[in-house]
Structure formats: C-alpha cells, structure tokens
Amino acid sequence: MTPNQQQEEIGKAYVHAVAAACGFAVGQWSQDQGCIDVTISADRVLGQGPYSKPKVDLQLKATTQDVVNEEHVAWSLDITHYDKLRANARVPHLLVVLALPDDAQDSVTHTIDALIIRKCAYWVNMTGMPEVTGQASKTVHIPRAQVLSPEGLTQILTRVSEGATL
Numbered sequence: 001m002t003p004n005q006q007q008e009e010i011g012k013a014y015v016h017a018v019a020a021a022c023g024f025a026v027g028q029w030s031q032d033q034g035c036i037d038v039t040i041s042a043d044r045v046l047g048q049g050p051y052s053k054p055k056v057d058l059q060l061k062a063t064t065q066d067v068v069n070e071e072h073v074a075w076s077l078d079i080t081h082y083d084k085l086r087a088n089a090r091v092p093h094l095l096v097v098l099a100l101p102d103d104a105q106d107s108v109t110h111t112i113d114a115l116i117i118r119k120c121a122y123w124v125n126m127t128g129m130p131e132v133t134g135q136a137s138k139t140v141h142i143p144r145a146q147v148l149s150p151e152g153l154t155q156i157l158t159r160v161s162e163g164a165t166l
Helices: 003-022 079-086 150-161
Strands: 025-033 036-041 055-063 072-078 093-099 108-110 115-117 121-125 137-143
Touching (some): 003 025, 003 055, 003 093, 003 121, 003 150, 055 150, 072 079, 072 093, 079 093, 079 137, 121 137
Antiparallel strands (some): 025 036, 036 055, 072 137, 093 121, 108 115
C-alpha cells in the first residue's frame, strides 16, 4: 500500500468511527460518484426538523502535509472537482480534510485500553460555493472551528433535518 493509500484508509476509518459513535450509517460508493466518497445518514428526524433521514455527501481527503494554520485549513482542489462539489444539490456536499501527523506511521496508536487516530478532520459545505473562472485549481479555506467530531457531525445532520443551511 502506498503512503497516500494508507492515509486514505485512515481517513475512511476516522469517518466511520465518528459516524458510528453517533449511530449514523455510512454508505460507500463502489465508484467515485461526482467526487463523493461516502454518504452519512441518520435513520430519523433530528432536532426540531421536519425532514426524516437527513444525509450529507462527503469528499474525503487525508494528508500529512502542513495544511492547518491558526484560522483555517487550506486545501487545493482542481477546478473540475471544485465545480462538482459546489454544484447545487439537495444533499449537501462536504469536503472533509483529515490532518495527520507528519509521519503517517504515527497516525494510529493502539493499546488494550484505546485505539487512537491522531489529529482531526475538518469540514466545509461546498454546495453553492461561487463559480471560479480562469483557474486550474481553487484553494478552499475550512474554518478550524468546523471539526468533524461526533458532536460536530450530529450538529450537521440536525441542521440538515431542520432544513437549515450549514
């Protein structure tokens, strides 16, 4: 397995663990469908929402590169992927970036008491982002406050269930 494949698999494990902690289902696509790697959904109405079975589509990225600064996470997308993710859709398209330690070998630690994935993932809603012309790529800035944690994921799906914007 290449280092990039290893990072990708750790990213998938992170998302699965966060969703499982919330009791949410993770659906994986056998093919990359429009830059969507997984769909996360709840099986019920959340919060005060009128919408049952809220869901979000995720494009997952994982990296050992230094992409996190004090205010945001910077991730460059080629313009084709940017356009697919920003397209209007009923189900929000989230870009999720997992920032891993410098050495991917340090990403996962196991003891008899804990399985730990080091560092964390950040998310941004790409749906409805502005069109970009004349560029081959677009750097997306993800606020550091938008952590994909069990609490964060529950808040995301609750807002979707309530029909609110992310």
